[in-house]
Amino acid sequence: MTERRPRDPDALIRRAGRRGNPDRDQHFLVDDRVLDRIPTYLPDDVDRSHLLEIGGGAGALTDRLLAVADRVTVVERDPDLAAFLREEFAAAVDEGRLTVVEGDALDVDLPDFSACVSNLPYGVSSEIAFRLLPEKKPLVLMFQQEFAERMAAESGTDEYGRLSVTAGHYADVEVVEHVPKEAFDPVPRVQSAVVRCTPRDPDYTVPDEQFFLDFVTACFTQRRKTMRNAVRNTAHISGLDDPDAVVDAADEALMSKRAGKVSPAEFAELAALAWEVGR
Template identity: 45%
Template structure:
């Protein structure tokens, strides 16, 4: 698969950018594993984000009812049109996944562009689908499943936990890609679910998570004091008023916990208690 990938890139005078995360999987065993992990059948409509040169696309087309392949790079779209010719169950869409309208799908199987993994994850969580099997940089995958208090725990972890179950399935070495990335990758399975805790206003919850993690090493009391205007930009309160409001609204135990040690449920509790200052 490496030889074929090199040849088709050369033929179309195209090149792959490490900086943009355009690392193509050239080990068919890992492509097959991704499809198997997603249990793709002839009933499924599968979305592929960043189809690249089509190595995964072609294998998906052999299993799925329909493949919706999204690719932004014009040269790669040329390659895809040639390689997918005659594949009537593949719908090729040229454009940026982050701002395009999409037809309905029920599964996602993708080797994602590493440079925009966070943006893609936050957009993915807006859609209704059964499951996703995704290839990420290993460090990014570890952030998705990180525990409170750990170095990788952050906004991404909490927002993903609220909306989906995440499994880190398998590590993938750099040698499985062309060009080879400098770090290992990982296959992740994502299953949307009903939120495990209730929030009164999802926007406030999202704003609280984002604002607090800007002060991840601080106590919640101080982090909220510093970021209150970001969470409630329309509220005109001085620091003494904010302190009083926080002391009245939140239990001392929460106020004296470091942001990085809060559980996702704690973030939900904070958001619910300060929803209406």
């Protein structure tokens, strides 16, 4: 039996008849070694029955995903590239193994996927990530390196912030590979990184998930202030009616910290108190 060879990414771009357009946030991943490694970052026991890819481009990663999955759904907002993917992978489409959805990943109805592996459009990577994370499915996603490191940051580090707490609320987040900008065509201005998100429940409880996330966001808008001042100054963001009641009831040592030093569990404890006495 002849071993299947992955499609060459440069040849795919030539057949597609177009280059990536930085103005449209199109940077095609063309490094074969990186492309081959990305699917391997899915945990061994992950359900590969239906993989989701957002931003299919010319199909280099799509090709690799079809080699490891029963079915793949790819979302591509560029109508010409969506048409190319259907033509290039016509056999997989005919077999029911590939579905190409033309549209914006922030607007289209996502299928009931088992895991997502994507080289995301960087301009909307945050919005897409936070559409995917609440689905609580395994994710392997390419981001700008700075964004990736903030997602995975621990409390007390310079990179730790709202993004770290919010992503960590849904999953264990780890940077699994740094990718040089030369791996893309056209070459972007920034370095990139691959992030693996393994869903799990947090080790704390919150009375209301949206309130907790809004509360964290509010506090980090004043990360240089003590939590005492941050809670008082951001009631219009967190939705508190009586922030002073929260400050008065909270632990003094916690309220003397700045947001960057507050762990997710401490944020949850304070958010629960705010939910009880501050609304």
